[in-house]
Amino acid sequence: MKRLIALCAATLFLTLAVSGQSLTNTLIRDRIRNQNAENCISLNYDAAGKTTKIMAVSENFSKDDAGRSGILAMNFAAGLFYPGDNFVKSPETFMLTFWVLSKKPRFGASHSLTVTVRDEVLVIGSARYAAKPREQMEYLNFEISRENLTKIAQQTDVRFQLGDDEFSFTRSQMKLLADLLMITDMGNGQVSDSN
Numbered sequence: 001m002k003r004l005i006a007l008c009a010a011t012l013f014l015t016l017a018v019s020g021q022s023l024t025n026t027l028i029r030d031r032i033r034n035q036n037a038e039n040c041i042s043l044n045y046d047a048a049g050k051t052t053k054i055m056a057v058s059e060n061f062s063k064d065d066a067g068r069s070g071i072l073a074m075n076f077a078a079g080l081f082y083p084g085d086n087f088v089k090s091p092e093t094f095m096l097t098f099w100v101l102s103k104k105p106r107f108g109a110s111h112s113l114t115v116t117v118r119d120e121v122l123v124i125g126s127a128r129y130a131a132k133p134r135e136q137m138e139y140l141n142f143e144i145s146r147e148n149l150t151k152i153a154q155q156t157d158v159r160f161q162l163g164d165d166e167f168s169f170t171r172s173q174m175k176l177l178a179d180l181l182m183i184t185d186m187g188n189g190q191v192s193d194s195n
Contacts, residue, residue: 024086041055041183050083056079057075058176070165094180097139102136111127118155128142140162156171
């Protein structure tokens with residue numbers, strides 16, 4: 001009986017100890033450095049607002065994809081905001097923003113996003129859309145679940161439809177997404193396989 005009580009007490013202690021852990025900005029910075037991602041993933045803490053922003057900025061999509069879609073260039077950023085300088089649970093959603101350089105707005109009329117991974121089509125939905133024609137810029141903002149971002153990051157060849165046009169993620173863009181997932185994972189810091 002004493003052994004059973006001791007075992008229950010140890011289990012309760014470990015459960016409380018694990019649930020009290022948090023992923024701090026210091027640990028996230030270390031993970032960014034360990035992934036050699038300092039040039040594309042940033043972490044900024046706003047002391048006045050007591051919030052943190054993590055942002056991963058990609059390279060441009062291929063010139064072929066841009067040319068076919070009638071734009072000059074496009075890249076994206078993925079990230080999140082959270083209160084304070086740590087979190088106790090892996091973020092469930094991320095912001096995904098496409099920055100489009102074009103001579104005239106291209107995605108104003110049609111700005112939904114679907115991603116094809118293996119045999120599955122992930123319907124991300126319609127963007128919050130903004131255009132700045134004088135700057136020749138369009139911004140398409142999506143909220144994407146960790147589950148869908150993980151499905152995308154696990155692949156080697158991913159095509160997606162943005163509005164009426166099709167694009168492919170580059171290898172470095174896929175690595176960027178995988179790095180973002182890894183550095184924000186409360187578990188062991190690895191992108192888990194959900195398939």
